Amino acid sequence: MSAFGQFCPIALASEVLTQKWMLLIVRELNAGSRRFNDIRRGVPRISGTLLKQRLDQLELAGALIKKPLDNGAGDEYLLTDAGRELKIVLGAIGEWGQIWARDITPEDLDPGWLVWAMHRRIDTSQMPAGRTVLEIEFSDAPKTQRFFWLVCEEDSVDVCVKPPGFESDLIVKTEIKTLAEVWRGIRPLKTELTSGRIKLSGNENIKKQFPNWLLFSIFAKFKKQT
Amino acid sequence: MSAFGQFCPIALASEVLTQKWMLLIVRELNAGSRRFNDIRRGVPRISGTLLKQRLDQLELAGALIKKPLDNGAGDEYLLTDAGRELKIVLGAIGEWGQIWARDITPEDLDPGWLVWAMHRRIDTSQMPAGRTVLEIEFSDAPKTQRFFWLVCEEDSVDVCVKPPGFESDLIVKTEIKTLAEVWRGIRPLKTELTSGRIKLSGNENIKKQFPNWLLFSIFAKFKKQT
DNA sequence: CGGTATCCCCCGCGATACTG
C-alpha cells in the first residue's frame, strides 16, 4: 500500500498494518507461531507468495526479524519489541470486532481454523498427567474437514488432521456453528452439553473434566451489541 | 475488501477498517468533522468518489448514520456508538505509529494538512477575548501552500487559505518540517522560538502568550523509539 | 457544495509450476 501523503502516526502505521491479511499474520505471530506453515494454518486462505511478501514487509517495518533455521530450510520469524507492542492494537480491534462487527455467515465457519484457534487455548494443567487425545468431529462438515485430533501434553498441544496413532481419550461431536459460538462466548458450553448439541464420548471422569480444559477465545468475555 | 474466511473478530473488523483511507476517515469523524468537505480536508488525497463509497460502507457497518441537511445539499455524517468506540482503536494504532512507524519523508509534509490538524488543537480559552487571527507562513512551501490563517474565536477556529479580511494578530514564519516536528512532539517549541527557526511577528504580549495556545498532536507525548 | 457517472489503467493478488 502506498503512502497517504500525511505524517499523522495513524497514517504511517496504516501503511503497514492495513495491508490485506497483515493483522491476521501479526495475530498469529503474537499468538506464538514462528514457522512459515504454522502462520499459514492460522491464515489458511492466504497464498504462500503473499505471506512471504507480508513477512518481508513486517521485517522492513521493524516488527520482526528472520533467523535462519538450523537445518537450512527456511527461516524462523521472531517479533521484535515493535511487533510485540502490536498486541495492544490487536486487542483494541478484536474487542471492537467482537462487540460491533457483522454477524457470521456460513462462509466464515472454517472448521480447521476453529480447531487451530482452540489448540492455543487449552489449559493442559487441568488435564491428567501424560498424554490426552481429544477427537473432534464436525457432523455437518465435508469429509476432508470432518475429523480433527488435539494431542495434548503438559507443554504442547498438536493439531492433527489424520488419526495420530493414539487412542482418543474423548470424542467431541458437534455441528461447526455450535462449537464456533461456544468458542466466541455467545453460548455457554454447559447448555450445549446438556442439550446434546455437543456430544461427548469417553470415560465419565474425562467427560466431567472436559469443560475445565477449554479457555475459549480471548475476546469471548466481550458481549456483542446489536 | 472481501472476507477472510474466518470468524475471528479481528478478521471481521478488518474487513471494514483495513480498507484504504478508512482509518483516516474515522479519525476525522472522531475529531469532530460531520460534513463531506470537512472530512476531505483531513484526508486531502482521497478522491470524492471513494470518500463517498467509504462513508456508505461505514454506514453499512453500523459505524455512522447519514442525516440529510436542511438546505437539501448533501448529508451530515454522524458517528454511532460503534463509530465512537473506534476511538480506542485509533488511539492504539496512533500510539504504535508514533513510537514505531517509519521516519517521515518530504512527501509526507503537507502544509495544508498540518494547519488543518493544528486548528483542532488550539486552546482558545487561553486567548484574548474576541477574535484572534494567526497567520502562518511556510517559508519553504510553493506559493499556493505558503500562507494560512487561523481565525480563532472562543468557540471556533476556522482555517483560511486566503486572507480572511481581518488583520493578523500574530505571524508565524517557519519551515514546514520544523513546525511538523514541533507538532509531533519531537522538538520543543521553545527551542525553535529562541533559535529563530520559528519566527513570530506581532505585539510583545501576543508573542509571549502564543506557546500557551498550541496543544500539539494528541500523540506528541509518546516518544519515538529507534 | 456534495455528490454521481464513466472511463480506464495499473497492480494486487490468486493460481500454478518449479527448486533446494
Add this chain to the structure above:
DNA sequence: CAGTATCGCGGGGGATACCG
C-alpha cells in the same frame, strides 16, 4: 517444508466530466 518465478485477471481506485 519453505520458499521463488511467472502469468494473467479483476477490480480497486484515480482522473475527469457532469448534475442539482
